Amino acid sequence: MRKLLLVLFLLLLSLIVVQSHENWYATQTKDNWRQSLALGEEKSTQLHFYFHDIVSGKKPTAMKIAQTSTTNQSPTLFGILMMADDPLTQGPEPTSKIVGRAQGLYGSADQEKLGLILAMSFKFTEGIYNGSTLSIFGRNPALQLEREMPIVGGTGVFRYARGVALAKTNWFNTTSGDAIVEYNITVIHY
Ligand SMILES: *[C@@H]1O[C@H](CO)[C@@H](O)[C@H](O)[C@H]1NC(C)=O
Numbered sequence: 001m002r003k004l005l006l007v008l009f010l011l012l013l014s015l016i017v018v019q020s021h022e023n024w025y026a027t028q029t030k031d032n033w034r035q036s037l038a039l040g041e042e043k044s045t046q047l048h049f050y051f052h053d054i055v056s057g058k059k060p061t062a063m064k065i066a067q068t069s070t071t072n073q074s075p076t077l078f079g080i081l082m083m084a085d086d087p088l089t090q091g092p093e094p095t096s097k098i099v100g101r102a103q104g105l106y107g108s109a110d111q112e113k114l115g116l117i118l119a120m121s122f123k124f125t126e127g128i129y130n131g132s133t134l135s136i137f138g139r140n141p142a143l144q145l146e147r148e149m150p151i152v153g154g155t156g157v158f159r160y161a162r163g164v165a166l167a168k169t170n171w172f173n174t175t176s177g178d179a180i181v182e183y184n185i186t187v188i189h190y
Pocket residue numbers: 125126127130131
């Protein structure tokens with residue numbers, strides 16, 4: 001009898017343990033989730049800065065990390081993949097104050113017209129935005145005067161952000177490939 005009780009007790013214990021591991025998700029009602037995520041009022045923020053993509057010289061900020069066997073024959077350099085750590089500055093001059101860095105990948109993803117795919121994190125380093133990031137992911141037809149790319153998320157001040165980035169080439173050296181791009185970003189966050 002004692003043995004049976006012990007077995008039953010152990011069985012119950014193991015059930016409790018198993019059950020506690022099954023709680024790997026939790027759904028909350030609309031009334032509760034805003035509070036539990038510590039979300040404040042929804043607000044919109046505009047950011048304006050310049051992106052410096054330096055691919056030439058002694059201190060490039062973006063470097064080729066991969067390409068396909070046919071990239072060099074492609075009119076759009078299809079398949080080339082770059083890793084960047086590009087400064088973001090207040091003004092267009094290379095000496096202008098740095099407000100963040102654009103870190104991540106861009107590559108040629110269109111075989112006919114120049115179309116880059118951008119997958120980057122914009123990490124800000126100034127003021128209340130210091131340490132916060134925005135994630136940008138989308139197609140960038142870099143030869144077009146104005147481009148629009150989605151902001152798909154963020155961290156820090158920009159938690160749960162969504163928005164749009166507008167980009168316009170400010171300066172481009174066709175010999176070196178170096179470029180300065182003006183960005184206007186509008187994000188909705190909390
Ligand atoms: C940004 O944050 C880092 C890390 O906390 C700190 O070292 C740096 O001084 C800060 N920069 C500014 C401009 O506040």
